[in-house]
Amino acid sequence: MQIQNILQRYGDDLKIVEEYLEKNYSSYIQIIPEVTDYIINSGGKRFRPLLLMISSDLCGYAGERRYSMAAVTEFLHTASLLHDDIIDHADTRRGQTAANNVWGNSVSVLVGDFLYSQAFKLMIEDGDPSLQKVLTSAAITMVEGETAQLTKCNDINITEEEYNSFIERKTAVLVSAACATGAVLAKAPQTTVDLLTNFGIKLGIAFQVTDDTLDYVATKEEFGKAIGMDFKEGKVTLPLIWTLKKCSPDEKGIVEKTLESKNISNNNIKEITSLINKYEGVDYALNKAGEYIKEAKLFLESFEDSAPKDALLAISDYIVERKL
Template identity: 40%
Template sequence: MSATIHRLGSRPVPSLEPMIELVAGDLNLVNQVILDRMRSDIPLIPELAGHLIAGGGKRMRPMLTLASARLLGYPGARHHKLAAAVEFIHTATLLHDDVVDSSDLRRGKRTANIIWGNPASVLVGDFLFSRSFELMVEAESLKALKILSGASAVIAEGEVNQLTAVRRIDLSEERYLDIIGAKTAALFAAACRIAAVVAERSEADELALDAYGRNLGIAFQLVDDAIDYVSDADTMGKDAGDDFREGKMTLPVILAYARAGDAERAFWKDAISGKRNSDGDFAEAVQLVQSSRAVDDTLARARHYGQRAIDALGSFASSAAKDAMVEAVEFAVARAY
């Protein structure tokens, strides 16, 4: 065991490259599964699904499955289909999310619902969910099937929870964390945990990888929500201020509102209710979240959850896989800087 202690910020320029290089061969096999299972006699299905799947995403979630398997020294191939299933679940939720949010951009490109319409996006999302469950069954692990199907249900619950929380100025930080824990972190956790299942490792290893993925997922979403108030469309891959205009009470807004005076609270109430959503209003919102240190504190929380993710790997022996998974956390948090 190495005596090195990993802390966030210890590396000058965190990168996802070590993880990408670690799993490159496995990821090629996963991509083959993805392309094969996107096939359909209905041309619109592979066309629309391919638009999003080939749209520049880093395949973060399936890479976590592959890296976790490498961490455990798993020599088999059952995780390839499970990693593809993870990507299909993720892609299906993105298709449905863009319909719910009426989004125009995804990873800097026009969303599928803008190009093909809402009905096609929803139905192709359903197709990908179905393909993901086929792959889970083919992996021949009832426990992995239970974990991923459970995560799919939790993600849906998180999306509904978020939908009912839109334009709620009184949204608590606790409920916000419940929402992102479900809609984002649940799939990160499941993606990591299933590697321990197919590798037939102990429940302690399962739970450690679950904790790694879950805390990484929360940190990842916290950074995403902070970036909405400090970045632009080219950096984010979506329109700057989307969350603001949709009336989403993300943590930067929750904190800024809690720290606001009467006049600022009146602004936030009007903004979140949809009465103030112009470019000028968004510029004012950016100024308020930054002057109140709400963005700084959101990123501090992201670093806290990132450190918890790193700590969860403490029981595993030092290896290239462990180092890559640590740096993936640092990369996720550093995206906002």
């Protein structure tokens, strides 16, 4: 199945999700929908809502609750982006000026809080304790993952295992919750919920690893952000972790010194990128992402062949092949 076919099959559902999103970020405080509009309509791929639609489809649920639960996943994701930008001092997000640079940190904090609260409100209105548990626990784990990664900022000794545990928490757990939600909505047996949970974890890790490689290879036009942004923010991701493991002590010293300097120039980034290229750090990471995708797909094996199963398989392949 092609990505185009997937979008065709779930396009109408995603349109309804858009309506749910918009309906649930209205507020009489004008700046709240204004900022939310700005960030939520800035080219987000609706990856989590799409996964939720497909997993519902796979497990045989086609009811209304999909839409509000999809909105929950997108709100949690968007809130974390808004708060991330404060954390990362990001200048751009998806190719446009980051919200905190347009309205200031204060507004980003508050609108993020608003979206978190709306997400919980939607869960509470839905009223299903097992769904609430999945999604609330994802929300808490995300924050813990972000915090854990923050404590390892600028640390050249971070291991691949530590990196994996950060991205599993900060990214994969919500992706996984979106996949599991479809099964929970369909009242599928726990084994099915577990399969989709595990599928989502591996898919989410692969997604974040690929994202982290794009930070070193994509042009501004392709990825919507400048190269080496993660490095500038002190985030040591897999391509660099691999490079640091393989390079000479002198080269390691250069990376360390650059990470610690206050002003990282484009030339610095070029130097770091050359080093990563020399040790094939991006290839290593993309290979790893490919392995995670293989593992992810294994969790789908026991499902009977169907269009939604094909869609999940196609998305899995797309994750590591995408250029944006």
